[in-house]
Amino acid sequence: MAILSPSDPAQAPTRPARRRMVRLLWILAALPLAALLALLAGFGLFVAGIEGREAQAGRHADGIVVLTGGSERIVDATNLLLEGRGKRLLITGVHPDTTLDEIVRTVPATREALECCVELGRSALNTQGNAIETGEWARANHFRSLLVVTSAWHMPRALVELRRTTAGITLVPYPVVPRRTEGSGPTPLASLRLLAVEYVKFLAASLGVRAWPAVTSQLREPGRLPAP
Numbered sequence: 257m258a259i260l261s262p263s264d265p266a267q268a269p270t271r272p273a274r275r276r277m278v279r280l281l282w283i284l285a286a287l288p289l290a291a292l293l294a295l296l297a298g299f300g301l302f303v304a305g306i307e308g309r310e311a312q313a314g315r316h317a318d319g320i321v322v323l324t325g326g327s328e329r330i331v332d333a334t335n336l337l338l339e340g341r342g343k344r345l346l347i348t349g350v351h352p353d354t355t356l357d358e359i360v361r362t363v364p365a366t367r368e369a370l371e372c373c374v375e376l377g378r379s380a381l382n383t384q385g386n387a388i389e390t391g392e393w394a395r396a397n398h399f400r401s402l403l404v405v406t407s408a409w410h411m412p413r414a415l416v417e418l419r420r421t422t423a424g425i426t427l428v429p430y431p432v433v434p435r436r437t438e439g440s441g442p443t444p445l446a447s448l449r450l451l452a453v454e455y456v457k458f459l460a461a462s463l464g465v466r467a468w469p470a471v472t473s474q475l476r477e478p479g480r481l482p483a484p
Contacts, residue, residue, distance in 0.1 A: 316342065317401040319345070319346065319401075320402065330359065330362060330363060332405055335364070338369065343397075346390060348380050349389075377390075400425060403430050409450065
């Protein structure tokens with residue numbers, strides 16, 4: 257039996273095989289770059305969508321829901337309620353110790369004007385929890401449409417979560433843009449960092465990734481509807 261040496265032409269890769277190997281290496285090297293470019297393109301579309309989204313002026317709905325995270329959101333949602341743009345208002349994600357009186361002090365309305373129609377949801381721990389709480393509240397009130405009030409950068413992820421818990425209910429986005437004065441607000445770098453983090457959270461929400469409990473009932477308490 258003949259023994260072939262390493263330099264034997266019979267053992268050397270053929271030219272087509274070498275070409276296939278080189279092509280495979282190029283593909284493997286290009287995959288991370290393609291993934292990075294796709295992420296950057298997606299981020300660009302995400303930011304453009306935020307900047308291009310405007311509140312739908314004059315739109316009415318059965319109910320209004322505001323996701324806590326800034327006093328301006330609650331002020332805008334309260335104004336919508338006072339304008340008659342919805343029958344009731346849910347403030348979801350309220351701290352368990354926060355009272356309606358404390359909220360009244362931050363909005364242009366009296367307690368008498370709000371206590372009939374405002375409910376405080378205290379069980380949500382995050383945006384997914386906000387969506388669960390909102391879905392329960394909307395179904396309990398037999399609402400078919402909701403005005404959704406949250407910050408513009410948070411709106412895409414909020415809608416992803418809400419669509420999972422409000423099947424059959426029309427969602428009308430009402431994005432809140434922070435009111436800035438000279439010298440106030442985050443720096444461009446801080447804004448970019450905020451948007452990048454939110455984009456990652458948006459992708460995770462879109463893929464259904466769940467890392468943390470969403471409502472207090474998943475921690476230690478039985479589930480409950482929002483308390484007045």
